[in-house]
Amino acid sequence: GEEAGVGIHGPGCECNPESAVRIQYLRLLHNFCDRDSNNYTGRRLLLSTEERQFIFSSPDFDRNMMNDGMRIPRDRMKEGLISKVVSSFIVESDGSPYKFWLSSCVEAFLRGSSPREQVFIAHTGLLDYLLQDITSDRLHISGSLQTNFDLLGELCKGNSVVINMLVGRLDEDGFRRLMTVAATNLVDSNVFFRSMILSVERIMSKRRQNALANEAHREIEDSVQLITEEGFSLDDSSSSLSQYAWLSETGITSRAYLSHSWYDIKMSAILELEEENERFVRTNEYMHDEKRETEWFPPFSSVMSRNATVSTMRTSSNLDSALVDDNVGHNGWVFAPTSTVDHENGFASKSDDDPIYRPNTIERLSWFLTANRTRLLRDLLDGVDLRNINHENICCLNSAVVIAIFAHRHMKLSTVLDELRDYSEIRNSTGEFSCFEINGDKRPMSSSNNVLRNFRELLWFWSEYYAHRGRDRLSLEFSSHLRFQEWKSVVSLLCADDGSKTSLVSLPVQLPKSPYNKRSTGNHSRPLEL
Numbered sequence: 001g002e003e004a005g006v007g008i009h010g011p012g013c014e015c016n017p018e019s020a021v022r023i024q025y026l027r028l029l030h031n032f033c034d035r036d037s038n039n040y041t042g043r044r045l046l047l048s049t050e051e052r053q054f055i056f057s058s059p060d061f062d063r064n065m066m067n068d069g070m071r072i073p074r075d076r077m078k079e080g081l082i083s084k085v086v087s088s089f090i091v092e093s094d095g096s097p098y099k100f101w102l103s104s105c106v107e108a109f110l111r112g113s114s115p116r117e118q119v120f121i122a123h124t125g126l127l128d129y130l131l132q133d134i135t136s137d138r139l140h141i142s143g144s145l146q147t148n149f150d151l152l153g154e155l156c157k158g159n160s161v162v163i164n165m166l167v168g169r170l171d172e173d174g175f176r177r178l179m180t181v182a183a184t185n186l187v188d189s190n191v192f193f194r195s196m197i198l199s200v201e202r203i204m205s206k207r208r209q210n211a212l213a214n215e216a217h218r219e220i221e222d223s224v225q226l227i228t229e230e231g232f233s234l235d236d237s238s239s240s241l242s243q244y245a246w247l248s249e250t251g252i253t254s255r256a257y258l259s260h261s262w263y264d265i266k267m268s269a270i271l272e273l274e275e276e277n278e279r280f281v282r283t284n285e286y287m288h289d290e291k292r293e294t295e296w297f298p299p300f301s302s303v304m305s306r307n308a309t310v311s312t313m314r315t316s317s318n319l320d321s322a323l324v325d326d327n328v329g330h331n332g333w334v335f336a337p338t339s340t341v342d343h344e345n346g347f348a349s350k351s352d353d354d355p356i357y358r359p360n361t362i363e364r365l366s367w368f369l370t371a372n373r374t375r376l377l378r379d380l381l382d383g384v385d386l387r388n389i390n391h392e393n394i395c396c397l398n399s400a401v402v403i404a405i406f407a408h409r410h411m412k413l414s415t416v417l418d419e420l421r422d423y424s425e426i427r428n429s430t431g432e433f434s435c436f437e438i439n440g441d442k443r444p445m446s447s448s449n450n451v452l453r454n455f456r457e458l459l460w461f462w463s464e465y466y467a468h469r470g471r472d473r474l475s476l477e478f479s480s481h482l483r484f485q486e487w488k489s490v491v492s493l494l495c496a497d498d499g500s501k502t503s504l505v506s507l508p509v510q511l512p513k514s515p516y517n518k519r520s521t522g523n524h525s526r527p528l529e530l
Helices: 019-033 041-046 049-057 059-063 081-091 099-110 115-135 144-156 160-168 172-184 186-230 236-244 268-273 276-291 300-309 316-321 362-371 373-382 394-409 413-430 450-467 470-480 484-494
Strands: 340-342 347-349 435-438 441-444
Touching (some): 019 041, 041 276, 049 059, 144 160, 160 186, 394 413, 470 484
Antiparallel strands (some): 435 441
């Protein structure tokens, strides 16, 4: 007979005859929620009516929960299915056969959900659990760290309230511990880092645009006053800044991109059949959905125009002026600034009022991501090469491209590439070559500028991969809120092979034959035109 304590998959297995049915149910739930849409309201069926009313209609939610105040009043509402899934995920052990699928269900629910739903799920105890588990000293079994990092990234993505909740729970030691775990496990945490970059860029971009709008408003007021006092005519150039004060449009009619094609529309016939209370809740949901911003980032063309005409402001793009001394961790990562450079007076200064010196601020998170931008890119590229990349680890390459996209938006791409070249030269001079393990055999990369060449080769794979996968291109847009045209544009700059400041290599490199072109000569040095 079967030995006591030994499951059907071996020692430690907790499976039983009902396990397959339970996992199939969780897979069904995951597939129900998993839609490439930023406004798929079907997932809200996993919330109880009381929860939906609390999220979208309760004044308490706006007054307290959006400021990390009051917790969910469970005594006054029925628990919905997604809340039960979150509770089960928190209490399940790492070895449970259900842990992964419970996490997948929550992640699928969060993907594309509204900011208010993200805040609600964060208040269920999930945020606290993920932070505690990731930063604990316990040994994580295979896959558990990636599960937690992916879920934490989706929980925080693009949401300033949840980001504030996250950093607000971190003291100096906690911030360093979280980022150290992430930096030393990039295969598991790269999607989390990508989410943080997208979120911080969105928040800082909105701050920049608000500052530009205020400056333009003051400029127009001054011009109007000048017209009144001295009779001058208002020239178009007098309000030149106003064209750069971009604000995202809202409403269904503004959703013109392909990734907006599955936004839900209001169905009046269905509303008429609902009970009055349910109709009130759904109407409020619709009103909040209508107010959601269409785009997270200004169009690339407007960013370039603004950079060319507007003087540098104190934002995430120049927070790397902060100095560091011995506060260095894994692979040279820096975790805290020590001072900032006073360019006018020519000396370094530190202000305790500056939020970048406090670990529980978005400004500090922004500084950390900016100061370690090149290190993150280097370490991501160290973990994958043309011989081992596949659909499982291409996320590392996508994260690397996202770093390049925002570096280009901040006119820092050439600087990042120069820093990568410096890293390569230091490695070559010290004999610390990048190595890749293939079937247990560690092989060094052959090029003197190995990091840059490796990146160039990987981008050939990236272009080949996405040239023939339209649905995957659409998924990139959904997950990043960046148009694929911008992805392609930056990749083309990196793959110019002409020695320019934004080109990875100075001459064309030998690349493999395209698997999609039988007549390929194997000497293509540029990505395919998409």
